[in-house]
Amino acid sequence: MSDTATELVFYGSPVSPFVRKAAGLCIEKGVDFEIEPVDVFNPPEWFVEISPMKRIPVMRDRSIASEGVAGTIADSSAICAYIEKKHPSPALYPAEPFAHGQAIFIEEYADTHLAATGGLGIFRPIFFAAMQGKEPDLEKARDTWARQIPPILAFLDGALGNGEYFAGDALSIADISVTCVLMQIALVADMPLDDYPALAAHLDRMQGRPSIATPFAKANGFIRKTLPDRFDLT
Numbered sequence: 001m002s003d004t005a006t007e008l009v010f011y012g013s014p015v016s017p018f019v020r021k022a023a024g025l026c027i028e029k030g031v032d033f034e035i036e037p038v039d040v041f042n043p044p045e046w047f048v049e050i051s052p053m054k055r056i057p058v059m060r061d062r063s064i065a066s067e068g069v070a071g072t073i074a075d076s077s078a079i080c081a082y083i084e085k086k087h088p089s090p091a092l093y094p095a096e097p098f099a100h101g102q103a104i105f106i107e108e109y110a111d112t113h114l115a116a117t118g119g120l121g122i123f124r125p126i127f128f129a130a131m132q133g134k135e136p137d138l139e140k141a142r143d144t145w146a147r148q149i150p151p152i153l154a155f156l157d158g159a160l161g162n163g164e165y166f167a168g169d170a171l172s173i174a175d176i177s178v179t180c181v182l183m184q185i186a187l188v189a190d191m192p193l194d195d196y197p198a199l200a201a202h203l204d205r206m207q208g209r210p211s212i213a214t215p216f217a218k219a220n221g222f223i224r225k226t227l228p229d230r231f232d233l234t
């Protein structure tokens, strides 16, 4: 490791919404980081050692250790909570206790329910098929968009209500998580949100932030090489 190496490194790829979430938090805070590519489906041995769930991202804080398990944290939520403690300003977790609880819940909802539904039901059937030179499974993706995604979008739209942010009155980890995970669908398909005006407006505002736009542009550049066009799921 050279003396000038960035302190925080995320192992993974910006194609992962969870890598983009951690990257987005750092960009909002003005914290330097780098992304070191790891193919999670064909990982090197050293990565398996630091990723107990065999997932990306894993973060390393090189000020703690530059190799081995020491200094590493797996899971984007744990990574983001760590970075918040280490670099508290600007705060991306509400100080008010109830808003804090809400932010953590919305983050969890995005990372689990939305990510599993959109990832396994839309992103993977389209992009993984294309990567293998196969026809995208549009039947599955369209069924997911038509039947499983609407209640999730309706919940998120209702959670926003008339508010600008998901929790409290400022940007938080909840806004970053929802946007990163939702945009995984937009990597492979058109994502009309006309029936969810609060969520559509939130997404629009969030897409204007470099914390969202910059990592997403990297993912989009990668995806477009294999999949030049997005699909219409309606």
Ligand SMILES: N[C@@H](CCC(=O)N[C@@H](CS)C(=O)NCC(=O)O)C(=O)O
Residues within 6 Å of the ligand: 015, 016, 017, 018, 040, 054, 055, 056, 057, 074, 075, 076, 077, 111
């Ligand atoms: N809860 C984890 C989820 C991480 C996750 O699922 N990452 C995906 C990539 S988006 C992964 O590594 N998948 C590997 C696999 O499915 O085998 C987090 O927030 O970091």
